[in-house]
Amino acid sequence: MDGSPMKSHEIIIVPEAEIAGLMTPEAAFDAVEAIFGAMARKDAYNFPVIREAIGHADALYGFKSGFDRAGGALGLKSGGYWPGNEAKGLTNHQSTVILFDRDTGRPKAMVGGNLLTALRTAAASAVSIKHLARADSKVLGMIGAGHQSAFQMRAALAQRPFEKVIGWNYHPEMLSRLEAVATEAGLPFEAVDLDRLGAEADVIISITSSFDAILHDAQVTAGTHVACMGTDTKGKQEVEAALVARATVFTDEIAQSTTIGEAQHAIASGLITEAAITEIGAVINGTHPGRTSAEEVTLFDGTGVGLQDLAVAEAVVDLALKTGVATRVPF
Structure with missing residues (x-):
């Protein structure tokens, strides 16, 4: 190390509770359609998926990751399926998206992924209907x-x-x-x-x-x-x-x-x-x-695919910053 002070760094938090007020089905559709186009142009890449039964709470856990060279999204969605959650008043599917700065590798944002997963999955079928039905x-x-x-x-x-x-x-x-x-x-x-x-x-x-x-x-x-x-x-x-x-x-x-x-x-x-x-x-x-x-x-x-999650998460971070609902935490 050269002894120079580390630059201060913040991570942006967009909690699950804020997603519904930020991400619309229309915005999710646009993000997913664009990422599918980038994938076909080989401008965006998904990395191998990890999905495992963890041997606890009958849960499936894993993560999906990728990089959109054109749009700049780099990161992963991590989480899975906990079948006992409904009895606890929680959603069985649980996920969180973590985004990284593509130029430095530093963590950029942490975004609640439950509603985003439902929106991006629905957007994908809607994109297929638009182009194929x-x-x-x-x-x-x-x-x-x-x-x-x-x-x-x-x-x-x-x-x-x-x-x-x-x-x-x-x-x-x-x-x-x-x-x-x-x-x-x-x-x-x-x-x-x-x-x-x-x-x-x-x-x-x-x-x-x-x-x-x-x-x-x-x-x-x-x-x-x-x-x-x-x-x-x-x-x-x-x-x-x-x-x-x-x-x-x-x-x-x-x-x-x-x-x-x-x-x-x-x-x-x-x-x-x-x-x-x-x-x-x-x-x-x-x-x-x-x-x-x-x-x-x-x-x-x-x-x-993981790139769907990253695309909608990037969009929601932009919206959270514009509307002032994002929390910035020193990291």
């Missing part, structure tokens, strides 16, 4: 009625002139959540079986934690866009592998799609190869046409 889509089908389903539905409804929402959930009593969001949007809602959902929906969003296929190939009609948003771990599965094989498949990141995403099963059974999967950023950037016919079935495998 038929323009005349009228019926939205929802599979799953858990915490994230309301965010998914609200984000989807902004992308097409939907006239009706239909839904299915393993526990039918939870469908009241979807009905409330549909009513809030001024749309009728109907609980249906999976045969009707597949036959009638123009866009289907699945957001479950299933390890067995729920939606089958024979149930889905031509022209449907399917957004599979729940499969993010080896072994999970929301739709039959034959449906993935039949569809034109798009994803956030091919490496995750083939290993922990919905496409893992079609890949493992030899129904498709990695070459059959396209990153949605290519459609956003105009280097892939996306949907090419009204009869084509398109499928978005939303595995959830």
